[in-house]
Amino acid sequence: RMRRMTPDSTTDQLQNKTLWSSYTEIIDVKQCYPNTALVGVQVDSEQFGSQQVSRNYHLRGRILQVPSNYNPQTRQYSGIWDGTFKPAYSNNPAWCLWDMLTHPRYGMGKRLGAADVDKWALYVIGQYCDQSVPDGFGGTEPRITCNAYLTTQRKAWDVLSDFCSAMRCMPVWNGQT
Known part of the structure; x- marks a missing residue:
């Protein structure tokens, strides 16, 4: 929107100088950020x-x-596992x-399906990672946790090897599954 700051002229011979200092474009669309964690902060300067x-x-x-x-939350496994999964936050x-x-x-x-990964071996490894060990301050903590940010692209085998080494295990590819 533009606004005239001077009153209308009564003659068609008048020319006024026009200065344009800035403009703001408002785009009225709903933005979406798929697969992104987004934080908005508004502070008073x-x-x-x-x-x-x-x-x-x-x-x-x-x-x-x-x-x-x-x-x-409790890092407990109850009963016998039937091989199914549920969604939850975990740093195991x-x-x-x-x-x-x-x-x-x-x-x-x-490239891989769930059938190509030995979930039963991971189950045992997960239990090992969740075992409580002394934290050095009189309490306990899980043996191994994962709090990683993957921000650069690398070869898949290298990333998998690094993750496995943190759990004191190693990935094995038998050529099929």
């Missing part, structure tokens, strides 16, 4: 002056497929590895 606002976030990460008899590296191997968008799920 008077509170911070010329300082840049510092922000920190505690991120939990992805919702993964974990065994149906597994409680990620065995279930992060399962996610990387089977997820079709960012993992190897387009």
Whole structure:
């Protein structure tokens, strides 16, 4: 929208100087950010002056497929596992590895199927990772957790090997499954 700041002229011989200082374009569409974690922050500049606002976030990460008899909050496995999965947040590296191997968008799920991965071996590894060990301060903590951000593209075998080495195991490819 443009606004005239001077009154209308009564003569057609008058020429006024026009200065354009800036404009703002408003696009009235709903934005969507698929597969993205997005944070919006609005602050009053008077509170911070010329300082840049510092922000920190505690991120939990992805919702993964974990065994149906597994409680990620308590890290307990109840009863006998029937081989099915449920969605839940977990930082157990065995279930992060399962996610990387089977997820079709960012993992190897387009090349590997769930039947190509030994979920029963991962189940045992997951239990090992969840065992409580002393934390050095009189309490306990899980033996191994995974809090990783994958930000660069690398060879799949290298990433899988790195994840497995953190769990004191190694990936094995038998040429078929």
